[in-house]
Amino acid sequence: NKPTQNYIRPCYFLIPSRGTPLSRLLCNCDEVSAGLASADTIFALSSGHGRCGVAVVRVSGPASVTSLRSMAGLTGSLPPPRKALLRSITDPLTREVLDRGLVLWFPGSVPGMRPAEAGEFTRRAFQAGKLGLTEVEGLGDLIHAETEAQRRLALRQMSGELGHLYQDWSNKLKRCLAYVEAFIDFSEDELIEDGVLNQVDRVVCNLQTEMEQHLKDKRKGERLRSGVQVVIAGATNAGKSSLLNSICQRPAAIVSPIAGTTRDVVETALDIGGFPVLLIDTAGLRDSLDVVEREGVRRARERVEQADLTLVVVDCSNLPIDTQQAAAFLQEHLKSVMSTQKQNNCLLVLNKTDLLPEEQRQNLDMELRQVSGLPPACLISCHSNEGLQDFLTALHGNVKTLCGDPLSGAPTLTQARHRTHLQQCAAALAQYQRYRDTDLALAAEGVRSALTSLGRITGRVGAEEILDIIFKDFCIGK
């Protein structure tokens, strides 16, 4: 049809086939071994939507050759595969010319088309065993990545590192399950050596340790994928909204000398040195009789407790002149803002340094560097911008630590669903250990459900493979 909104200029018809590297690269959607929709011919705009000079339209399925012939006016034999041809592209029913563009095809199987469902090309790649579920998730994250670090993390997951790790664990567990099953079924016939269960014990124990380490990642991958929540909190008029505006360099929040200006939560998404940050301004914390303001304060406290990092803003012109007293005041103030545990992920921002005499500012700075028991402090002025650069450097450093380096170290899990299934997997392994000496059938059930949990992450669970291992490793039935 002739689209009005998504006008498509030179079209590529990519007709996928079996196994050619180029078609794999371009299409990822060759043969589909199973699945309900595999007999349909599907098409989709594979390049970005909207106005553009060049668009790629991909077609896959049994009717793709017919669509190529009718829309590109190819009557005789087809042109050689993988060779691009410049053709007029016409409406197959009215013969109206829609556009001119390059068409190419890849050899494949032998008709109506329908638009691909969201993600259907990728689903076919998954069903054909070309991509695991974590790789598919990586691909999705790559498309949606908004910062450099997110892009790196997604690319790493898409390349299969995380999937391989889980697949490796899954393979080990399959072998364990096969061994335990074999022991249950055949040990009386003395076909199975006694040491078999000890081998399983060792593997299960090592896997548990590895999984625990993997889960103790301080949610770095999840944070990097979904953005670090940085909450700005403190008393009214401290300059919280001014700080938000200084960081994002636009008047995102209303600033006024009236205490209680901000009543709701104001969120701004930012890219800080390649890391995704959701910067959250909140209502000033004070007791109020006003119901709206009280709700604002409740929300502010809620956000502080959910925050990955809190910026506690204090008007430093309100601090006691004696620096030791000032430090004690800040300690008390922090307690009123957040729980002790949250203070570990916190930066103190002493604002309005322009209102302090130079000497007092220096003394305060020195005292805060020495005093223990206080989070790192930055002295800034949102009016003169003094100290802002140092504060931004500190903020970047904190965000970076919270996300970790997406390229180094072991691959990190990136979604809450990974964590849930891994925790279930670890719990199931504990079941194996619990019943190992008393009820081997229940112990085996533990390994089986551990395997199912891992399979939910990778998208692959197979009973056939267990039987394969039993028969192969123990030559049963030879």
Ligand SMILES: Nc1nc2c(ncn2[C@@H]2O[C@H](COP(=O)(O)OP(=O)(O)OP(=O)(O)O)[C@@H](O)[C@H]2O)c(=O)[nH]1
């Ligand atoms: N002198 C001086 N004034 C500042 C500075 N930063 C903010 N202010 C002023 O302090 C007042 C309060 O600023 P806001 O940013 O609205 O403070 P807030 O913490 O968001 O206040 P609430 O939303 O009421 O909780 C405004 O009049 C600002 O112009 C600063 O660095 N120096």
Ligand SMILES: [Mg+2]
């Ligand atoms: Mg405000």
